[in-house]
Amino acid sequence: MKSxxxxxxxxxxxxxxxxxxxxLAERIIMQARPPSxxxxxxxxxxxxxxxxxxxxxFPKPGYALACSMLIGVLVGWQNPDVNTNAVQTISANEExxxxxxxxxxxxxxxxxx
Numbered sequence: 001m002k003s004x005x006x007x008x009x010x011x012x013x014x015x016x017x018x019x020x021x022x023x024l025a026e027r028i029i030m031q032a033r034p035p036s037x038x039x040x041x042x043x044x045x046x047x048x049x050x051x052x053x054x055x056x057x058f059p060k061p062g063y064a065l066a067c068s069m070l071i072g073v074l075v076g077w078q079n080p081d082v083n084t085n086a087v088q089t090i091s092a093n094e095e096x097x098x099x100x101x102x103x104x105x106x107x108x109x110x111x112x113x
Contacts, residue, residue: 021027034054
């Protein structure tokens with residue numbers, strides 16, 4: 001175990017690490033700024049409207065989440081048990097008993113063949 005650790009340390013020490021670029025901080029700052037065309041356009045040219053649309057734009061995962069939630073609400077709304085308030089409550093003991101009986105029935109059918 002000790003020799004493999006020493007070999008790994010030796011390999012890691014031999015790897016040449018490229019130096020970071022001198023303008024790394026400036027590139028990060030430039031990427032963090034909003035697009036320049038949204039900052040420089042005047043209100044008369046539609047710049048204000050573009051800024052509002054850019055502020056309200058959702059990323060694609062946001063669209064996927066919103067659509068799946070909408071589908072879930074619509075499917076739940078179509079479920080008659082929810083609409084009629086006829087939700088059936090079963091105790092945990094009854095659920096376990098029915099599950100146990102179902103497993104016994106399955107095992108009997110499986111092993112009788």
